[in-house]
Amino acid sequence: MSVHGEPYIPASQSPLELTTRVIVVGILLGILMTAANAYLGLYAGMTVSASIPAAVMSMIILRSLFKDVSILENNAVQTMASAGESLAAGIIFTVPALLVIPNVWDEIQLVETTIIALLGGLLGTMFTIALRRLFIVEEALPYPEGVACREVLVAGEEGGEGAQAIIYALGIGAIYGLVQKGFEATKHSVEAATSFLGTRIYAGMDLSVALLSVGFIVGIRIASFIFLGGMIGFGLLVPMYGLINGWGSAGSSVESFDIIWRQQVRYVGVGAMVLGGLYTLWSMRKTIITGISKAIKTKSSTDEELLRTEIDLPMNKVFIFCGILVILTVLFYWSKTGSLILALAGGLFLAVTAFFFAAVAGYIAGVVGSSNSPVSGMTIATLLFTVVLVLLIGDGLLNLDTSTLMLATVLIASIVASSAAIAGDVMQDLKTGHMVGATPRVQQIAEIVGVITGALVIGPTLKLLHNAFGITQTACLREAEIAYRDCDKALLAPQAELIGDIVRGAFVGDVNLQMILLGVVIAIVLIRLKMPVMSVAIGIYLPLGLSVPIMLGGVISYFAFRSAHIRIDGKILDNPSKKAVKAAKDVENRGVLIGAGFIAGESILGVLVAVLIVSDFHLYELFGTGTLNNLFSLAFFGWFVFVFIWLATRALPSGGNLFKESLMIIDDIFTKFIGIFKPKSKT
Numbered sequence: 001m002s003v004h005g006e007p008y009i010p011a012s013q014s015p016l017e018l019t020t021r022v023i024v025v026g027i028l029l030g031i032l033m034t035a036a037n038a039y040l041g042l043y044a045g046m047t048v049s050a051s052i053p054a055a056v057m058s059m060i061i062l063r064s065l066f067k068d069v070s071i072l073e074n075n076a077v078q079t080m081a082s083a084g085e086s087l088a089a090g091i092i093f094t095v096p097a098l099l100v101i102p103n104v105w106d107e108i109q110l111v112e113t114t115i116i117a118l119l120g121g122l123l124g125t126m127f128t129i130a131l132r133r134l135f136i137v138e139e140a141l142p143y144p145e146g147v148a149c150r151e152v153l154v155a156g157e158e159g160g161e162g163a164q165a166i167i168y169a170l171g172i173g174a175i176y177g178l179v180q181k182g183f184e185a186t187k188h189s190v191e192a193a194t195s196f197l198g199t200r201i202y203a204g205m206d207l208s209v210a211l212l213s214v215g216f217i218v219g220i221r222i223a224s225f226i227f228l229g230g231m232i233g234f235g236l237l238v239p240m241y242g243l244i245n246g247w248g249s250a251g252s253s254v255e256s257f258d259i260i261w262r263q264q265v266r267y268v269g270v271g272a273m274v275l276g277g278l279y280t281l282w283s284m285r286k287t288i289i290t291g292i293s294k295a296i297k298t299k300s301s302t303d304e305e306l307l308r309t310e311i312d313l314p315m316n317k318v319f320i321f322c323g324i325l326v327i328l329t330v331l332f333y334w335s336k337t338g339s340l341i342l343a344l345a346g347g348l349f350l351a352v353t354a355f356f357f358a359a360v361a362g363y364i365a366g367v368v369g370s371s372n373s374p375v376s377g378m379t380i381a382t383l384l385f386t387v388v389l390v391l392l393i394g395d396g397l398l399n400l401d402t403s404t405l406m407l408a409t410v411l412i413a414s415i416v417a418s419s420a421a422i423a424g425d426v427m428q429d430l431k432t433g434h435m436v437g438a439t440p441r442v443q444q445i446a447e448i449v450g451v452i453t454g455a456l457v458i459g460p461t462l463k464l465l466h467n468a469f470g471i472t473q474t475a476c477l478r479e480a481e482i483a484y485r486d487c488d489k490a491l492l493a494p495q496a497e498l499i500g501d502i503v504r505g506a507f508v509g510d511v512n513l514q515m516i517l518l519g520v521v522i523a524i525v526l527i528r529l530k531m532p533v534m535s536v537a538i539g540i541y542l543p544l545g546l547s548v549p550i551m552l553g554g555v556i557s558y559f560a561f562r563s564a565h566i567r568i569d570g571k572i573l574d575n576p577s578k579k580a581v582k583a584a585k586d587v588e589n590r591g592v593l594i595g596a597g598f599i600a601g602e603s604i605l606g607v608l609v610a611v612l613i614v615s616d617f618h619l620y621e622l623f624g625t626g627t628l629n630n631l632f633s634l635a636f637f638g639w640f641v642f643v644f645i646w647l648a649t650r651a652l653p654s655g656g657n658l659f660k661e662s663l664m665i666i667d668d669i670f671t672k673f674i675g676i677f678k679p680k681s682k683t
Contacts, residue, residue, distance in 0.1 A: 008071065008154055009437030011307035015070035018442045022073045023449065025061050026080030029054055030453040034084035035461045036603035040210060041092040042471055042491035043606070051149045051428065053596035054081035056166045059156040071157045072438050076446045078149065079429045083422065083447050084454025087121045090421030091458050093379060093495035094414035099466070099475035100500025101410070102508075103403050106479075108463040108471075112336070116411065117455035119329050120354075120418025125451055126322045127358035127419070128426040129313055129444050135362055135427060136434050137310065143365065146431030148589075153436055165590060166597040169647060173601020176209050176640050181609045184620040186633040188489065189545050193253035199243040202234050202257045204545035207637040210602040211546060212644060213595030215553020223554025225532050229269070229539020230547030232522070237265045237540075261543065262473065267512040269494075269541025270501050271519020272526070276533030277380035279523070312440045326351045329415060337408045342394050346412045349389055353382055357420040365424035379417040383499055386412045387506045395507075406503050413499070422451065461607065465491060468610035472497050494541050552641070553595070560587050560649050562665045567656040572668045583653050590651040594644060 009015060033054060058077035062069040095113055098105040135141050179185050191204030215223040238260050247256040312318075330347035334340050357378045390409045394400045400408075426447055433443040462471065470476030470490035474497060477487050505513075519540070526533045539547050561584040566572060568580035576584075612619065619625075628636060649658060 007309055007435055007437030008150075008157075011309040011437065013437075014308060015072050016068070017070070017072040017439060018076050018446055019073060021062065021066065022076045022446075023080075025058060026077040026446065026450065027453050029057060029061075029077060029081035030084035030450050031457050032600070032604060033081045034088045034454045034457045035607045036600050037085040038088045038092050038458060038461045039465060039491075039603040039606045040214075040599060041089055042096070042465060042493045042496075043208075043210075043603075051078050051082040051146075051425070051432070052152050052592060053166060053600060054078040054085075055149055055152050056156070056593060057081075059153075060167060071153050071436055074153055074156065075433055075436050075438050076443060078153075079433070079443055079446045080450035080453065082425055082429060083121075083125075083450025084457060086422045086425035087117055087418060087451055087454040088458055088461075090120060090124075090418030091117050091414070092462070092493065093421075094410065094417045094499055095462065096466075096471045096475075096493045096496035097410050097414075097499035097503065098407070100472050100497055101406050101504050102478070104407050104410075108459065108466050110459040110463060112411075113459035113462060114455055115332055116414050117418060117458050118452065119325055119332065120415040121422050121451035121455055122448070123322065123325050123329075123350075123354050123415070124358050124361075124419035124422035125426055125444075125447055126318050126325070127355050128362050128423045128430075129447075130315060130318055130322075131359060131362055132312060132427070132430050132440060132444075133310070136431050141363070141431075143428050143431035146428040147435070149428070149432045150435040152589075153432070165647065165650075166593045169594040169597025170601045171597075172640065172643060172647075173209055173213075173598035173603075174605050175601075176598075177602040177605025177609070179636075180207070181606055182612070182619045183623060183625045184627055185625045186628045186636045187630065190630040190634055191254050191545060192630075193257050195253070199239040200247065200253050200257065201239060202254070202544065204234075204254075204543070205548040205634075206543075206545040207633060208546075208549055208602065209637075209640050209644065210599045211549040212553040212556075212641060213598040215550035215555075216557045216591050216595045216644075216648065218550070218554065220554040220558040222532070222535050223550050223557075225535035226539040226542075227547045227551035227554075229536040230542065230544035231539075232536070233261060233265050233268065233540040234544035237268060241265065258543075264512065264515055266497075266541060267501070267515035268519040268522065269537050269539075270498055271516035271521075272523040272533060272537035272540055273498055273519075274380055274384075274502070274516075275520045275523040276526075276537045277378075278384075279527055279533060308439050309434070309437055310440065313444050322351075333408065333411060336411060337394070337400070337404055339394065339398055339400060339404075342390070342398060342400070342408060345389060345393050346408065349386070350412060350415055353385070353416050354419040357382070357416060358423040361420045361423040362427040365427050378420045379413065379495070379499070380502075382416045382420075383409070383413045383502055386416075387503070391506070402507050406507050409503050409507075410499065464607070464610050464614060468613040472500070474500065492542065492546075494538065498541065556641075556645055556648070557588070557591060559662055559665055560584075560591060560645075560652070562668075563587075563649070563656060563658060563661040564652055566661050566664060567653040572664060586651045587649065591648040594647045598644065 055074060055078040058074045058081070059069075062073060062077070091113065095108075095116060099108070136143070180188060187207065189204060189206045191202070193200050193202040234257065238257055241260050241264055242256065247253075248259060326347055329350055330343045333343035333346045337343060360378065386409050390405050390412075394405045394408055429447065430440065430443060432438075433440065465471060466475075470479070470487055472493045473487055473490045476490040505516075519537070522540075523533050523537065526536055562572060564583040564587050565576040565580040568583050569577055573580075609619075627633075652658075
């Protein structure tokens, strides 16, 4: 069974599970989570799991309206809501690439986007359902995020705290988003550049509480590597390039930095991410082989032999539905490319790779968590194999035009990526259900409803955001050449830009090969140093300003956890006591809830502001609000940082002084840093 022994609700009991109220609340939360995560992923290039915030919000909503709510109903709601969030990740990392590639898409195509999301999401879900018993029951993989979500559900069932915290954070994040994005009363970023020793240096920061929260959630280690990538790009490579090749005729120093980064240094991140993604898969090859070999050997059982808590959807029907989805995919490819041969090859390739990566994502999520599952690496690997397939068949055999070849490549890769993105989340949810005593068949139906909800929402959300802000600076700048458009606020969508660059380079040859090779060299160095390549590569690929609030959030998390250690142990220890570790874990859990609320609040307001912009309704014009200068914008952001710290540290043990503890932590960091340079004594 699970790491907690018997399920929370034993198989002998049959409480309410997938009720009408659950479906209604699950769909509504799924819509919100899908839209919010789509915005965050396009804005910052990363998403966060919605399972825990969805579970908390489910408890708040259902228990505010009804008194007889069961834990299994709350579990079904979080299952539906998190499914749409995960599907959004697969779509936003791939589909907007069609905007980047010239002469393919001029705008988001709603029907095509919805079909991609449905086919990829349902395929990933079906394949994962087929693997549930193997990975969760027989192998009993830990699935850390699924366990964490179980703890939240049980704590809520037993009167745990946290519900009010996420509501406060949601409201605060929404207020910040309204002031900044709606009324435009503060700047969304502050940046400056100046001449220094014959070159130029840059400093910038995106003023986003959502990115601050992302940094707290991912922690100091990942945040620092993303920031390191930003410093390599903006602090080293851009100044060196400008010093050697000149700064051009841009209007300001900041603009010249942006131009060199966008036209040159960004491709260093491309090279690093490509090699980093492939290396990540290679480094996990034993885990991948184990997962696939076990998936192939899985056995089926009949429902009559099983308890309520072990009954899945009928496997024969699951596999029949998978076959139908593959056939529908072939028909979709055929309709878009006009070639039955390429469609059949693409469909066969999809069936094999989608199952492969569903098993890989499901198994890796069980070992290290879905947040650490290398979806980006899987997407890049899929894309490279797809490029080879399309070149051999579409170009070499069928001699199709270049636009069709590029379209076919992204369509195939996007469905596989969506399948892989949903697989890890589905398995985490099924693990949570296994521990709380859910009926797998019922939870799997909830998962399918969540996927369909997310698929129907993601297309209109992308279209809305593109019309309001522009998705990718490349696509926005291309449109600006035809009709004036302000691209300063364009959503970066770094993974989509990356995929667009790879496809364009493969079929058109329009690629900055020198910078990509430099990125490959940097990735090799990082691998030799045993550093997380993808985190640093993403930092190079993103503007430095986005890395700064992420780093700030990581620093806050480090100080908060260390403060918890000090309050229990009385001092900073390299190996804190178990009680101190538990205290830090309590702070982390509360911080994750606060962070999730801030992210959801700011992101949802971003989507609502996009609705107003598309409707030609501008709040700053209606109310005549001006924009604060850099100093006051920073002060406004600083106040919300203070509020975040205050809320996130409420879980610290009482009796301490956060200011004094911070000084102790700084002194400890400085002492250890100085110790690095001291000669080691001989023994």
